[in-house]
Amino acid sequence: MKGLYKFTVPIPIVFDSTGLGRLKDVLGELGMSRPLIVADRNIRQAGFVDTALELLEVHGDASRVFDGVSSNPREDEVLRCLELFRNAEADSLIAIGGGSVIDAAKAVRFLAAHDPPITDHDHRQPSGTRVLRDLPGMIAVPTTAGSGSEVSRGALITTKRGDVIRKTLIAHYRLVPSAAIVDSSLTYRCPMRIAYGCAMDILTHLIEELSSPVFHPIVSGVAAQALPRVAEYLPLLPDHEQDPNVRAELSLASLMAGMGFEKGLGVVHSLSHAIGALVDAHHGLLNAAILPHAIRFNRAHCPVGTGRILAAGVGLDATSDAQGLDALAAWVDALVSRLGIPPRLRDLGVPEDRENEIVSRALEDHCHLTNPRPCGEREMRQLFQAAW
């Protein structure tokens, strides 16, 4: 039997539609007493930050909140949050938000114990991201069903050096949050267009994980259990926005897909990461535009059995792997159309004249290294043009 590339033991997870109410208990269980809350302005306006402050019995203490994270978190935001963390003499972080907020909080806890700049710690360097000191504790409270960042080891932060903008990746098993509270009742306030994008991110995670050639039967099993949940409940979301079961199933699928990151992602994420550093477009919506093209792009290269597994996972019959992948791509096309998501990158504000920059950054991204089809410049350009 082959060895496992990596596996991180799961963290304490509260999965419950009233889970946020357990915030103070979880904080106490972790031995944390003075947290800084990290969020974005929309989350603050939705009232979740005030609720958390009330639960922590520090209502009105503005020094305990940083709400300046943008949808593709930037290094300057992380540094401002770090300054606030130190000024508040905080001992921990509570990230309440989508993947961008959770990623930003991971970067803050890392830099609280390691010297900046964050680019010196990029996971893609030969030494990787090295965690040499104890990190402040962190609780992740996702308010979207999508990123899976609440159980993952990585954080992507947009960095700029001169004219060069890219996403810096820090990744280490000790960056997995200390605990997660997955409360699907928090996902209702997300605008539906973003909710669809987040849910398409889950679907992309699962398809890329299950197409990855990396041997990892533990998380393959988790991902294979999550795929039918997205396939069943995501198409219901437009007509059942307020259905607690639909929301809970998508939050569960998101969490499970986040565990599956251990198997690696693929070329969809390399392209969407590259684009997200240059254009302020939603990660999940970018993935939705690229995904059906990537399924066709990878069609002849997926590990044996992948087409049948994926097709069965979304409830389609497959007579062969190739036919299963064709059917899957058509199913994704129809889903994108049903959700009213822009089907092309051009519709999401991605300028064609930045193709060279996007292709170059996508090739630097780690995700395509676990894509079933090896990607050089020619292949990445071909996929970008197909999705544009």
Ligand SMILES: [Fe+2]
């Ligand atoms: Fe993603």
